[in-house]
Amino acid sequence: MSGPRTLRNFVGGDYADTAEQRTYDLVDPVSEEVFAKAPLSREHDVDAALRAAADAFETWRDSTPAERQLALFRIAEDIERRAEEFVKVESENTGKPLGLTMSEEIPMALDAVRFFAGAARVLEGRSAGEYMAGHTSWIRREPVGVCGQVTPWNYPMLMAVWKWAPAIAAGNTVVLKPSDTTPASTLLTAEILAEHLPPGVFNVVCGDRDTGRALVAHPVPQMVSITGSVRAGTEVATAAAADLKRTHLELGGKAPVIVFDDADPAKAAAAIAEAGYFNAGQDCTAATRVLAGPGVHDDFLGALVEEAKGTVTGPPDEDVLYGPLNNADQFTKVSGFVDRLPGHAEVLTGGRRARDRGYFYSPTVVSGLRQSDEIVQNEVFGPVITVQRFSDEDEAVAWANGVEYGLASSVWTTDHGRALRVSRRLDFGCVWINCHIPLVAEMPHGGFKHSGHGKDLSMYGFDDYTRIKHVMSNHEE
Structure with a gap:
């Protein structure tokens, strides 16, 4: 039997060894067994990737929008053609269900690539004009340069697409560091991109936090984009500030789900359970913090408890809603939140390991909580839904906004006026009404407060990867 395969960085259009040739183990979260070894990149390796990206930028920046669009369309076609391979690699690395990954994540990834392919040709700006006598001004929108990007382990393939597609469409080059636990699908992506892009436009370096620190601290990147925890975002912002780099931070969330008394409790519970337990709750927009009105709370x-009891977790080849937590540390973190619950809280279902092997955690519902409780204030990132009873609309909004995060939220009501009123008052980058978690490429995704700044998806996300230059011409010269 062959042992674990060894992955390699992707630099300058091909696979590359690291200088020290050190590796670390990748663990299958389903079996808890090592399935591959990944390179542990250090400063020299990061430098080589960034130099390749800088060299490629000198010519890629001059490519036309039509050329970039065509390349991205062809990349999307190849990803679609190799979709089963992507799903297999992603599932092996994360434990995600095969069927749901194919039906949910592949279409979203393809749609994002194709959206940004189109966006490359419709950049907008003010028309040229004479704003001073004898002078004509116009605006140039240019690529930022080399972009350092860091992606998380909850959606390795999809979050990488949200990073590299707009950056490349805008004429930038990229060095991307995937999460240390989930680099496999990003390296497969690099193979496909290399077939349609000049060498060095897209590079991948694997490694740990020190690898990411080296990427952020390096003088070459003009912009650093990260999707990750608040801790990671704060560290990136601090390091980037030393060199005045632009930052794009999509960080954690603690989405409030406000269910008013006029909502249908059964329909709301079914939709919220799916949005809370999907991907094992490992989603910064997950519907895991419910605030229920006094009249609807009990029903x-x-x-919700019945929905949780009917939700199935298990291996990727079974008919399940979600697979395991991503890694041993995350399993310990999620378990710790439940183990540390205060005496006034009650676990109504779940709250335990779901299987003897693998990082599976059971669908959990916790009630009787107070606004100041740890599990209400902090992101669990697991299949744990909390429920609080509010007294009126003002208290619901105050509790919803009473966390450090500001990414996503939802309102459940049949009262149109209330829906609009509350959506205005919620301090979150996204508010869904009578739904939770649908995303479309045309609309922005990003938060406020400790959830970061900058937008993924949409033309707003595309704009983040460009810079504005004013050019003025004197008519007399």
Whole structure:
């Protein structure tokens, strides 16, 4: 039997060894066994990738929007053609269900690539004009340069697409560091991009936090984009400030889900359970913090518990809603939140390991919580839904906004006026009404407060990867 395969960085259009040739183990979260070894990149390796990206930028920046669009369309075609291979690699690395990864993540990834392919040709700006006598001004929108990017382990393939597609469409070059636990699908992506892009436009360096620190601290990148925890975002912002780099931070969330008394408790519970437990709750927009009105609370809570009991977790080849937590540390973190619950809280279902092997955690519902409780204030990032009873609209909004995060939220009501009123008052980058978690490429995704700044998706996300230059011409010269 062959041992674990060894992955390699992707630099300058081909696979590359690291200078020290050190590796670390990648663990299958389903079996808890090592399935591959990944390179542990250090400063020399990061420098080589960034130099390749800088060299490529000198010519890629001059490519036309039509050329970039065509390349991205062809990349999307190849990803679609090799979709089953992507799903297999992603599932092996994360434990995600095969069927749901194919039906949910592949279409979203393809749609994002194709959206940004189109966006490359429709950049907008003010028309040229004479704003001073004898002078004509116009605006140039240019690529930023070399972009350092860091992606998380919850959606390795999809989050990478949200990073590299707009950057490359805008004429930038990229060095991307995937999460240390999930680099496999990003390296497969690099193979496909290399077939359609000049060498060095897209590079991948694997490694740990020190690898990411080297990427951020290096003088070459003009912009650093990260999707990750608040801790990671704060560290990136601090390091980038030393060199005045632009930052794009999509960080954690603690999405409030406000269920008013006029909502249908059974329908709301079914939709919220799916949005809370999908991907094992490992989503910064997950519907895991419910605030229920006094008249609907008990019926909703009962329905939610039944939904949780009917939710199945298991291996990727079975008919399940979600697979394991990503890694041993995350399993310990999620378990710790539940183990440390205060005496007034009650676990109504779940709250334990779901299988003897693998990092599976059971669908969990917790009630009786107070606004100041740790599990209400902090991101669990697991299949744990909390429920609080509010007294009126003002208290619901105050509790919803009473966390350090500001990424996503939802309002459940049949009262149109209330829906609009509350959506205005919620301090979150996204507010869904009578739904939770649908995303479309045309609309921005990003938060406020400790959830970071900058937008993924949409033309707003595309604009983040460009810079504005004013050019003025004197008519007399």
